[in-house]
Amino acid sequence: MSSHQHSSFHITSSQLHLNWSKSLTPVMTVPSGSEITFDLRDGGNLQIRPDNAATSLSDFDFSQADPAQGPIYIDTAEPGDVLKIEFLDLVPGSYGWTAIFPGFGLLSDEFPDPVLKIWDLSPSKKTATFKSGIEVPVRPFLGIVGVAPAVEGELSTIPPYAKSGGNMDCRDLSRKGSTLYLPVNVPGALFSCGDGHAAQGDGEVCGTAIETTMKVRLRLTVEKRSLRQERGYAIQCPHFVTPPPTKEDVEARMAAESKGEYAVLGIHEDMREATRMAVRGMIDWLEAEKGLTRVEAYMLASVGAGLKFAEVVDMPNFGVVCSMPLSVFVE
Incomplete structure (x- = not known):
């Protein structure tokens, strides 16, 4: 992929949507095999920042949460094909946040009060300081990676979906070097992503990870239905391959x-x-x-x-x- 091609496809932080739908108008059309860069908003849609930490949870609008950025129409993608997504680079923002929202989370009945933590994500650090003596390794990945569903109408971006992905919040699925395979449900696939995380435990049990903005580069490639038929199986839900470990x-x-x-x-x-x-x-x-x-x-x-x-x-x-x-x- 030439540097010219690499730089020609970019999704800005303003190109977003708050529902999944096959009726969304694509923000761009790209050929299969294209590399695309993204400036992603965080899962809170920039509603939580260091400068408004004192009031951000009380003012938080859940209808604006979990924005997905796109959608991108990929030439030649048709229902029955598979979209291969390669995660080439992910760079978190300078700060992140973790919050407990009333009524949300695995133990929401035991934690009724809103709480917010702001994290320093200075680029020079390989860990994020939780408090003195506790350091969490920074392992960036995307919470939201998906394609348009085949169903009529709109679907929320908050839950994930078996046939189209979405807010899967799986920390190995979309980190640097991973490859994700999603079934294509509509012409062009209509791919979107978002919800950058600097780190997350399995389950994201309090309802949030280290939420952050993210600069992302990925490659989208269409695998035609015939390729899977030759191999004797179909992709019916998200499949992914993790990268081999580096020396680090x-x-x-x-x-x-x-x-x-x-x-x-x-x-x-x-x-x-x-x-x-x-x-x-x-x-x-x-x-x-x-x-x-x-x-x-x-x-x-x-x-x-x-x-x-x-x-x-x-x-x-x-x-x-x-x-x-x-x-x-x-x-």
Whole structure:
């Protein structure tokens, strides 16, 4: 891809939409294989900033949240094809934020009050300081990556969708070096993305990650239906490939694993309640052993904890693990 082609396709921060729809007018048309750059707003649509931190949560308008930027029409993309999205570069903004909103989040019934944290995301830092002695590794990715749905009408940008992606909030799916495959539902695919995150734990349990603006470069390539037919399967939901670790990744992982992790196993007949139990147990431990307030512990779990199923076959109960790398505690 020549530098001229690279620079010719750019999406500005004003080219956005707040619903998914196959009726949206594309902001540009590009050939398959194009590299495109984006100046992305954050998931709060720039409503939360250091200069208005004191009032931003009380004034927050949820109807303006989770903007997606685009849509982009990709030549030759037709229903039944697959759109291949390669994430080439992601650069967070200079600050980020994490918030607890009343009525939103995995434990919203236990955390009724609004709380906001502003993070310093200075480019020279590989971690973001949660508080003295606690550092969260910066691992940028996009929360929103999607294409238009085939259904009539409009869909909210807040939840994800099996056939078109959207606000998937999966921290490995859209980081630098990853490749995502989405089914094409409408002519041109109508691709959009947004919701930059500097870091996030699995589950984004308090409802937010380290939300930030993002400068992004990616490549969009159409894989025709015939290619998948030759391989004998179809893409019915998002598939993705993560990149091999760099030397820096390996060193960081070894350093993290050398300190181990603390984990809690939630067990319940309902998957959601098993997850709530595990996260609640992690909050209890962070509060008692690490001196955090419950609100701080909930936020730290949201930006730094891991979640995984331990088992899903021994009915009637499910096992869900919430883990925290002990490497985040640097003192």
